[in-house]
Amino acid sequence: MSDSTMRVEAVSEDTAMIRFGDTISEALIPQIVALEKRIEQRLGPLVIDLVPSYTTLLVHYDLNRADFRHVLRELRHLVADLEAHPEDAPAGRQVEIPVWYDPTVGYDLEALAERHELSVDEVIGIHSGKSYQVFAIGFNPGFGFLGRVDDRIATPRHKSPREAIDPGSVGIADAQTAIYPRLSPGGWQIIGRSPQLMFDPEQDPAHASLLQVGDTVTFRPIDRDTFISLGGQL
Amino acid sequence: MNNLRIITPGWFTIIQDRGRKGAQRAGLTEGGAADEHAYLWANKLLDNPMNAACLEVLMGNFEAVLSADALLSVTGADLEFSINGQPAENWSTHPVQAGDRIEFRRPLNGLRAYLGVAGGWLTPELFSSRSVVTREGLGGLDGGPLREHDELPFGPQQATFRRQLAPRYIPDYSSPLTLRLVPCYQHDLFSPQDRRRFSSEEYRISQRIDRMGYRLEGPVITPEVGGIISEGIALGAVQVPRDGQPIVLLRDRQTIGGYPKIGCVSSLGCSQLAQRGPGAPIQFEFVTLESVQAERLLFNRFFAASQWHSSGEELVWP
Numbered sequence: 001m002s003d004s005t006m007r008v009e010a011v012s013e014d015t016a017m018i019r020f021g022d023t024i025s026e027a028l029i030p031q032i033v034a035l036e037k038r039i040e041q042r043l044g045p046l047v048i049d050l051v052p053s054y055t056t057l058l059v060h061y062d063l064n065r066a067d068f069r070h071v072l073r074e075l076r077h078l079v080a081d082l083e084a085h086p087e088d089a090p091a092g093r094q095v096e097i098p099v100w101y102d103p104t105v106g107y108d109l110e111a112l113a114e115r116h117e118l119s120v121d122e123v124i125g126i127h128s129g130k131s132y133q134v135f136a137i138g139f140n141p142g143f144g145f146l147g148r149v150d151d152r153i154a155t156p157r158h159k160s161p162r163e164a165i166d167p168g169s170v171g172i173a174d175a176q177t178a179i180y181p182r183l184s185p186g187g188w189q190i191i192g193r194s195p196q197l198m199f200d201p202e203q204d205p206a207h208a209s210l211l212q213v214g215d216t217v218t219f220r221p222i223d224r225d226t227f228i229s230l231g232g233q234l
Numbered sequence: 235m236n237n238l239r240i241i242t243p244g245w246f247t248i249i250q251d252r253g254r255k256g257a258q259r260a261g262l263t264e265g266g267a268a269d270e271h272a273y274l275w276a277n278k279l280l281d282n283p284m285n286a287a288c289l290e291v292l293m294g295n296f297e298a299v300l301s302a303d304a305l306l307s308v309t310g311a312d313l314e315f316s317i318n319g320q321p322a323e324n325w326s327t328h329p330v331q332a333g334d335r336i337e338f339r340r341p342l343n344g345l346r347a348y349l350g351v352a353g354g355w356l357t358p359e360l361f362s363s364r365s366v367v368t369r370e371g372l373g374g375l376d377g378g379p380l381r382e383h384d385e386l387p388f389g390p391q392q393a394t395f396r397r398q399l400a401p402r403y404i405p406d407y408s409s410p411l412t413l414r415l416v417p418c419y420q421h422d423l424f425s426p427q428d429r430r431r432f433s434s435e436e437y438r439i440s441q442r443i444d445r446m447g448y449r450l451e452g453p454v455i456t457p458e459v460g461g462i463i464s465e466g467i468a469l470g471a472v473q474v475p476r477d478g479q480p481i482v483l484l485r486d487r488q489t490i491g492g493y494p495k496i497g498c499v500s501s502l503g504c505s506q507l508a509q510r511g512p513g514a515p516i517q518f519e520f521v522t523l524e525s526v527q528a529e530r531l532l533f534n535r536f537f538a539a540s541q542w543h544s545s546g547e548e549l550v551w552p
Contacts, residue, residue: 011418012498013526015468024463036259049258051466053490058466060258064534067527136464137261138490141370145464182371199260201372205361209260 008075014048014063016071021055024147026133031082032057033092033214038078046071052213053136054145092134092214097179097196099128099170099219100227105193105234112155112172112189126150127191128219132177134211142181142199144211149175161187168194168232170219195232236302237385238355244296244338247380249355249373251287254363258489264469265365265373266485268445268508269346270501271405272310274537276350279307279327279397284537286354287364289386291347294338302332303391305352309399311344311407311509325399344407344509353389367486369446397542400549407509412517413482414503415472416526419495420457424474428455429520432496437480437516445486447473448507450516454478457494464492470499472518482507500526502533 007019018035020028032052039047039059046066051058061071101124103109113123132146139145148154154175162185165171169180171188180186181198198210211217222230240247250273253266267273267290276288294313306328308315315322316337322328324347330336338347357364360373371377375384421429437452456478467473471483473493482499483491484507497520499507507516540549 009418010416010523012416012468012470013500013523013530015498017419017465048255049264051258051489053465054463056463056465058468060468063527063530068523136490137259138464138488139261141261141372143261201360205257205260205262208257208262208361213259 006079008072010068011058014061016059016061016068016075018057018059018075019055020057024054024135026148028055029133029135029214030092034082034086035078036213038082039075042078043071043074046074053138092212092216095211095215095217097170097194097217097219098222098226098230099192099194100222100224100232101127101170101192102224104224105166105169106191108189109191112153112191115155116153118152123153123191124221126153127172127177128221130218132217134213134215134217135176137209137211137213140181140184140199141201142209142211144178144198144209144215144217146177146217147175149177151175155189157187158189159187161185165190166193166233168196168198170194193227193232195227195230197231235356235387236300236304236390237387238298238300238304238351240298240380240382240384240386241335242295242297243380243382243384244291244294246292247296248290248366248368249287249357249364249375249380249386250290250366251354251364252285253365253485254361254367254373257361258466261489262361262372263367263370263486263489265363265367267348268485269310269348269505271505272346272509273348275325275399275403276307276309276348277354278537279309279325279399280305280350280352282350282352282354286350287357289349289355289380291338291349293341293345294347295340296338297335299335300330300332301385304330304388305391305394306330306336307350308347309350310347312342313338313344313347314340314342315347323398325404327395327397329394329396341511345511346509351388352392356387356389369486403549405506405509407506410515410517411503411506411510412519413499413507414519414521414526414529415470415497415499416523417497417520419471419497420459420462421496423457423459423494424455424496425458428457429496431455432480433518433520437518439510439512439514439516440479441512443512445484445508447481447483447487448510449479449481451479455480455496457496459494461492462494464490467491467495468498469501470504471495472497472499484508501530
């Protein structure tokens with residue numbers, strides 16, 4: 001990371017934006033997460049909230065304790081520190097998500113296979129055959145945007161979204177994949193369903209979302225019985 | 235436990251405090267009182283902590299009965315507030331007794347009234363906040379707006395006093411509103427002509443407004459690109475979708491989004507906007523970061539340092 005690629009901008013009276021680059025890249029995420037952790041450790045009480053996303057980190061600070069100039073100075077200091085000690089950058093966690101890939105719950109699985117001239121088993125093999133990085137959390141609590149999906153199965157969203165996507169649904173939108181934490185409308189191509197709880201409001205905020213930006217995710221195909229025994233809902 | 239029993243829940247009445255802090259990275263919406271200014275006064279009138287939960291009553295049609303004596307405060311929109319059928323002052327405290335019936339009938343000026351109680355409404359906390367975000371179904375009694383027969387707990391009454399805010403601190407929600415905003419985000423992706431049009435011509439509030447955002451109608455402005463890489467959204471961000479009509483994003487905005495944004499409205503401006511309804515005229519004025527910071531800091535200092543005069547009717551600068 002260097003100062004020349006990283007920019008800090010003011011966006012509102014108590015919010016700053018750090019830009020790490022202009023294109024989505026797997027290489028940026030560890031830098032964003034490393035800086036996020038350092039900001040938490042060093043600037044703790046100055047910071048109200050942090051929102052990492054793809055190429056940026058939004059910093060909401062306490063205007064009663066710091067103004068933008070102060071925040072800017074502190075952030076530059078932390079960036080220089082990170083450059084000097086890149087080995088301290090924490091690695092994201094590994095998370096495995098069990099998925100029952102089946103047309104019963106994966107409404108779009110067969111059509112998606114047909115569209116790409118693949119068999120259903122090939123689609124499953126390709127989707128579960130690689131690991132994904134969490135680029136952002138948003139849209140809904142615990143909704144992680146994972147990338148990148150293999151070009152052979154990358155598929156655009158439906159033109160008009162479905163009104164209700166069941167919780168646990170696993171979808172594809174272009175080169176991204178995601179698990180819907182709760183019942184919500186959505187336009188993603190649904191290929192299966194996971195019994196895994198993605199968001200737990202009983203947990204503290206740091207652990208409520210199973211996924212965090214920087215985590216690495218893999219999908220493990222399971223059968224119907226395993227799906228049910230793990231608490232999956234039909 | 236003392237409680238407020240809901241007889242008629244109103245159009246959309248929800249519990250709000252200052253919102254959920256530190257949980258946006260889990261995708262949780264910030265939430266919080268849509269008119270933070272009126273909400274803070276509701277607590278200040280009662281000597282409450284600044285984060286005590288209040289009821290945010292949208293446009294009235296609300297009726298409730300108290301199970302015990304209480305000290306209430308009312309601020310924000312004039313929704314024809316009454317106690318036992320008798321009109322009662324806005325921007326005031328009201329000592330009330332067990333069995334008293336309170337009502338907000340209809341909007342006379344502004345949209346959202348705040349009903350505070352000494353010590354705050356003690357509904358369950360979620361991630362250190364009592365705020366309800368209905369889109370997420372989280373917070374409050376059941377994640378939704380109040381319903382008939384709901385009971386809102388509050389603590390035992392400690393003191394009784396009558397206070398009324400001096401008129402000079404009370405905004406007129408029917409006056410024309412100029413929103414001050416900082417140029418930021420994708421401001422440079424808008425042409426100089428569009429920026430000038432945006433800040434010199436008049437917009438009107440559309441029918442499509444809620445706690446997430448206010449969609450405006452007026453001169454079309456078009457950024458160079460239709461979408462950007464999704465990024466964190468600050469309170470007051472003015473997002474411009476493909477139709478060129480700006481949306482001011484408020485408390486219940488999503489945490490990240492991929493539409494270009496031309497600037498960020500001040501937090502105090504967002505409070506005033508949340509009291510306006512469809513058809514109200516809005517002007518935008520670009521200002522410096524320092525000027526909105528100074529405005530907010532002055533407000534914060536005044537709020538923290540000012541005290542009630544011994545007569546209880548006036549705030550004085552110490």
